[in-house]
Amino acid sequence: xxxxxxxxxxxxxxxxxxxxxxxxxxxxxxxxxxxxxxxxxxxxxxxxxxxxxxxxxxxxxxxxxxxxxxxxxxxxxxxxxxxxxxxxxxxxxxxxxxxxxxxxxxxxxxxxxxxxxxxxxxxxxxxxxxxxxxxxxxxxxxxxxxxxxx
Amino acid sequence: xxxxxxxxxxxxxxxxxxxxxxxxxxxxxxxxxxxxxxxxxxxxxxxxxxxxxxxxxxxxxxxxxxxxxxxxxxxxxxxxxxxxxxxxxxxxxxxxxxxxxxxxxxxxxxxxxxxxxxxxxxxxxxxxxxxxxxxxxxxxxxxxxxxxxxxxxxxxxxxxxxxxxxxxxxxxxxxxxxxxxxxxxxxxxxxxxxx
Numbered sequence: 001x002x003x004x005x006x007x008x009x010x011x012x013x014x015x016x017x018x019x020x021x022x023x024x025x026x027x028x029x030x031x032x033x034x035x036x037x038x039x040x041x042x043x044x045x046x047x048x049x050x051x052x053x054x055x056x057x058x059x060x061x062x063x064x065x066x067x068x069x070x071x072x073x074x075x076x077x078x079x080x081x082x083x084x085x086x087x088x089x090x091x092x093x094x095x096x097x098x099x100x101x102x103x104x105x106x107x108x109x110x111x112x113x114x115x116x117x118x119x120x121x122x123x124x125x126x127x128x129x130x131x132x133x134x135x136x137x138x139x140x141x142x143x144x145x146x147x148x149x150x
Numbered sequence: 151x152x153x154x155x156x157x158x159x160x161x162x163x164x165x166x167x168x169x170x171x172x173x174x175x176x177x178x179x180x181x182x183x184x185x186x187x188x189x190x191x192x193x194x195x196x197x198x199x200x201x202x203x204x205x206x207x208x209x210x211x212x213x214x215x216x217x218x219x220x221x222x223x224x225x226x227x228x229x230x231x232x233x234x235x236x237x238x239x240x241x242x243x244x245x246x247x248x249x250x251x252x253x254x255x256x257x258x259x260x261x262x263x264x265x266x267x268x269x270x271x272x273x274x275x276x277x278x279x280x281x282x283x284x285x286x287x288x289x290x291x292x293x294x295x296x297x298x299x300x301x302x303x304x305x306x307x308x309x310x311x312x313x314x315x316x317x318x319x320x321x322x323x324x325x326x327x328x329x330x331x332x333x334x335x336x337x338x339x340x341x342x343x344x345x
Contacts, residue, residue: 009154011238043204045154046167053242058174060202079203 002136004103005030007048016052017101019140021086021133026123029084032107040080047075051102064088065120071128072120073102083108085119087128091141103127103137153239164240166205169213169224172243174202176220190219 002023006012020030036044047061062075075084086104090097106123108116127133155161177187188195201208201216210226217224227246231238256262 009152009156011151011153039204042154042160042163043167046164046171049164049239050168050171050242054244056175058171058202059178060174060199061171077203079200 002027002130002132004133004136004140006140007033007045007104010045010049010052012101013052015098015100016055017099017141018048018052018086019101019103019137021103021105021127021136023136027105027127029086029104029107033084033104036082040077040082043077043080044075044082044084047077051075055100065115065117069117069120072124075104081110083110085124087124089128089137091134091137092143094143095145099141101137101141103133151237153236155239156236161236161240163205166208168240168243169208170202170205170216172247173216173220176222180220182220187219191215 002021004019004021006017006019010018012018020033021027022030033041033044047057050057051062060076060078062073064070065072065074071088073086073088076082084104085106085108086102088100088102090099091101092099105127106119108119155164176182177184184198185195188198191198214224225246229241229246231241250256253262
């Protein structure tokens with residue numbers, strides 16, 4: 001069973017959130033995150049925090065991709081060769097048009113800062129198109145009124 | 151919930167990283183090559199890259215030097231976000247910069263207080279009286295705090311009781327920023343109707 005877990009020790013903002021899709025052997029982003037050294041963990045958490053609260057960040061830390069990959073996203077630690085890949089979506093198109101979340105699925109250890117789009121095609125896209133993944137995300141972000149009942 | 155910046159060292163890491171991220175974004179926006187920036191600072195390009203990725207032990211002197219290296223300035227701001235336990239973590243510096251831009255880049259506190267709309271919150275929002283808001287448009291990016299969190303409810307109505315509670319707990323400068331926008335844009339953020 002797939003689950004979606006928000007990045008721990010951090011709160012979503014009013015318009016952005018980041019989490020890990022988990023529950024399958026190919027979904028390794030969450031497990032790798034849990035095994036990061038304290039220093040690498042802080043680097044990742046700051047990058048996520050920056051995107052969640054400002055919607056942007058330096059290219060060395062994060063970036064999107066050009067069409068047709070514009071719904072994908074990467075958080076990077078270039079000196080350490082670390083890449084977390086995922087896709088962007090709005091899980092609440094009816095009740096919160098502004099919300100955009102990053103669903104992290106895959107990790108790659110890279111020596112060179114060159115993009116291999118095969119990672120997006122083969123390791124991220126299947127989850128982006130998966131109804132079960134959408135269900136897992138919807139469990140955390142149901143497209144309905146918030147708890148204040150507005 | 152504990153935020154990852156719960157201890158002082160991690161909070162410092164956040165502040166340093168946030169500063170260097172602002173520098174990196176400025177360099178990207180101006181398409182300034184790292185080597186040119188490094189030359190201005192009198193350090194090597196690899197040292198610049200190192201600092202951008204892993205800032206450590208930045209002194210206030212170096213913070214000022216790095217900002218001046220791209221023609222910018224720095225302020226160290228003490229703020230109260232009503233989160234003494236730090237469950238929500240620090241705010242990013244860009245938020246303060248955007249607020250400052252949004253209220254017309256005042257150079258002193260006196261010119262803030264005399265701006266139209268600044269003193270308006272109590273009269274506009276009517277603390278103590280029944281007011282209903284209908285959201286008519288998304289708020290601007292600078293309204294990024296509790297004001298947005300509590301008021302921005304697309305296709306929905308904000309109940310008077312919540313408005314009063316939020317205003318009572320929201321730092322007045324943020325309420326003022328929202329009110330200022332309301333006064334000075336052709337399209338109001340919220341349609342208001344006294345009840």
